Amino acid sequence: MLSLSVDSVYVHKVWNESELSKMVPGGVPFPMLSDPGGTIGREYGVYNEDTAVDLRGTFIIDPDGVIQGYQVLTSVVGRSTDEIIRQIHAFQIVRESKEKEFTPADWKPGMTVLKPAVDLVGRVWEMWKPVRTRE
Amino acid sequence: MIKAGKPAPDFAAPAYYQGRFTHVELSRYREQWVVLYFYGGDYTFV
Numbered sequence: 589m590l591s592l593s594v595d596s597v598y599v600h601k602v603w604n605e606s607e608l609s610k611m612v613p614g615g616v617p618f619p620m621l622s623d624p625g626g627t628i629g630r631e632y633g634v635y636n637e638d639t640a641v642d643l644r645g646t647f648i649i650d651p652d653g654v655i656q657g658y659q660v661l662t663s664v665v666g667r668s669t670d671e672i673i674r675q676i677h678a679f680q681i682v683r684e685s686k687e688k689e690f691t692p693a694d695w696k697p698g699m700t701v702l703k704p705a706v707d708l709v710g711r712v713w714e715m716w717k718p719v720r721t722r723e
Numbered sequence: 724m725i726k727a728g729k730p731a732p733d734f735a736a737p738a739y740y741q742g743r744f745t746h747v748e749l750s751r752y753r754e755q756w757v758v759l760y761f762y763g764g765d766y767t768f769v
Contacts, residue, residue, distance in 0.1 A: 600739035603765040619738040645761035
């Protein structure tokens with residue numbers, strides 16, 4: 589996990605000490621990177637030229653350095669860390685299976701994975717019956 | 724242009740990490756899963 593904003597490392601330090609460490613015991617457990625001027629944000633397409641800060645971009649990068657997925661939100665809605673972790677779990681399972689197993693919609697760790705093959709075509713419904721409950 | 728399934732652009736940046744100032748290069752994280760987490764600014768609200 590690497591976080592990035594246009595703030596300096598000095599501001600990261602004081603923010604961690606004065607506020608974040610009150611929310612997270614021991615403070616932020618990952619490197620907080622400084623991206624002055626949004627150089628890295630521009631490379632990743634998340635730098636907002638109008639406000640001169642980065643949008644809420646999340647990128648999942650695999651052990652080969654390949655981007656497996658990304659999401660970008662504007663500044664007003666925060667992200668779900670549970671969803672980011674779920675996606676990484678799913679990508680790890682697929683990678684460990686050497687892409688023989690895929691995870692269907694709404695899959696969570698511990699649930700059935702799908703093994704794509706000719707005889708699965710048209711029969712996914714037999715294997716995967718997600719039950720959604722609305723709160 | 725970023726695309727899922729394509730290599731992540733490499734970068735190097737100064738960082739604050741657990742009480743110390745350090746330097747991070749994305750390429751050093753090969754063989755690991757990495758989440759890049761961009762946000763607007765320290766001391767903001769969401």
